Amino acid sequence: MRARGWFLVMAGFGILTPAVAADWPQWRGPQRNGISQESGLLKQWPKQGPALLWQLTDVGDGYATPAVVGPRLYLLSNRGMDHEAVQALSVQDGKPVWSVRIGNVGNPNQEPPYPMARSTPTVDGDALYALGSDGDLACLDTATGKPRWQKSLRRDFGGKPGKWAYSESPLIDGDVLVVTPGGNEATLAALDKRTGAVIWKSAVPGGDAAAYSSAIAIEAGGRKQYVQFLDKGVVGVDAKTGQFLWRYERTSTGPANIPTPVADRGYVYSANARRFGGALVQLHATQDGVTAEEVYFERDVPNTLGGQVLLGAYLYGTNPKGMVAAEFLTGKIRWQAEGVGPGAVQYADGHFYVHGEHGDVALVEATPEAYREKGRFTPAEQPKRVRAREMAWAYPVVANGRLYIRDLGTLWCYDVKDSKAR
Numbered sequence: 001m002r003a004r005g006w007f008l009v010m011a012g013f014g015i016l017t018p019a020v021a022a023d024w025p026q027w028r029g030p031q032r033n034g035i036s037q038e039s040g041l042l043k044q045w046p047k048q049g050p051a052l053l054w055q056l057t058d059v060g061d062g063y064a065t066p067a068v069v070g071p072r073l074y075l076l077s078n079r080g081m082d083h084e085a086v087q088a089l090s091v092q093d094g095k096p097v098w099s100v101r102i103g104n105v106g107n108p109n110q111e112p113p114y115p116m117a118r119s120t121p122t123v124d125g126d127a128l129y130a131l132g133s134d135g136d137l138a139c140l141d142t143a144t145g146k147p148r149w150q151k152s153l154r155r156d157f158g159g160k161p162g163k164w165a166y167s168e169s170p171l172i173d174g175d176v177l178v179v180t181p182g183g184n185e186a187t188l189a190a191l192d193k194r195t196g197a198v199i200w201k202s203a204v205p206g207g208d209a210a211a212y213s214s215a216i217a218i219e220a221g222g223r224k225q226y227v228q229f230l231d232k233g234v235v236g237v238d239a240k241t242g243q244f245l246w247r248y249e250r251t252s253t254g255p256a257n258i259p260t261p262v263a264d265r266g267y268v269y270s271a272n273a274r275r276f277g278g279a280l281v282q283l284h285a286t287q288d289g290v291t292a293e294e295v296y297f298e299r300d301v302p303n304t305l306g307g308q309v310l311l312g313a314y315l316y317g318t319n320p321k322g323m324v325a326a327e328f329l330t331g332k333i334r335w336q337a338e339g340v341g342p343g344a345v346q347y348a349d350g351h352f353y354v355h356g357e358h359g360d361v362a363l364v365e366a367t368p369e370a371y372r373e374k375g376r377f378t379p380a381e382q383p384k385r386v387r388a389r390e391m392a393w394a395y396p397v398v399a400n401g402r403l404y405i406r407d408l409g410t411l412w413c414y415d416v417k418d419s420k421a422r
Contacts, residue, residue: 040421045375103136106165182210202242306344
């Protein structure tokens, strides 16, 4: 699918259904926490893995994960450095519905060189919000791909991305869209999701560059806040005004601030890629605003770029040694297992779906008692890697009984629904 100009509408759009619990409408799912409410899924995989429904080998380059709503799957990809696009595909067979170019690939001369599309589109009703790696922000009609409005984080906000360009997935909170241009003018910004009009700009002290994480909305320290992992640390800003509230810097010492923070009942967990560890802070209301008190900083807690999932009192994810479970409030390790090694983690129906950085996919029972693997396979026809140290970095997605795995230019769709639950 090669779109020319600003957009190319392809045949067969149809009518989209409203988002339901089994949909995956944005980065890390309905609540941005890596958790699906879906049930009736397989508890054990066959030796060869779940049944492959379809596979595409030419979806375009990228590390982005799909958003899935009803009969449509939405994905950012690039073809070369001057064509980064959003495409809509049919979940039934992967056939193209429409494709819309939104801009160029950001920082194409980055080192180490991983210049590709990275962000997950956010679907909200009949609107889709996408951020290209060069900072091109677009609101599109989900049925046709027709643009409603567009902005540039670089030109319109004086944006300053990290060396690997923009990777954020836009946050929709009610009528507000939150993005992270980075820099001194608008480190974070809130826009009217319907028009793109600016509601506020937050100039965070220090003018951090945008990192590679995506913001979340929380209630803590007596304030509704947007929490984001910037280049120099995790910060919180007031959701109504953009006022800077607090910062925590200790987890920003690694090469790339990537994982989305995890928040629960006034606590915020953050981690840096691989060897630098993870930390928990507790937010407290003060006369002047909010402070972040460190509860712990531990090396072996879940900390890789594949994200962390909080279930009850326990935090799950991977570290450089493999998969790990830890107590959320203490950092104490409950178990550690090699599994498929470091990777990205999603939860659904009592199990974790783990996409290892070396390409393997595992099903792991979600329990703090021990590591219990319920299946493992390697998707067929793995893409060829031409860049040094490049790995399988896209997160897995489970939506409406299907497992989607993306790796560079390939997208696989598997049936993970339990036949007894159909």
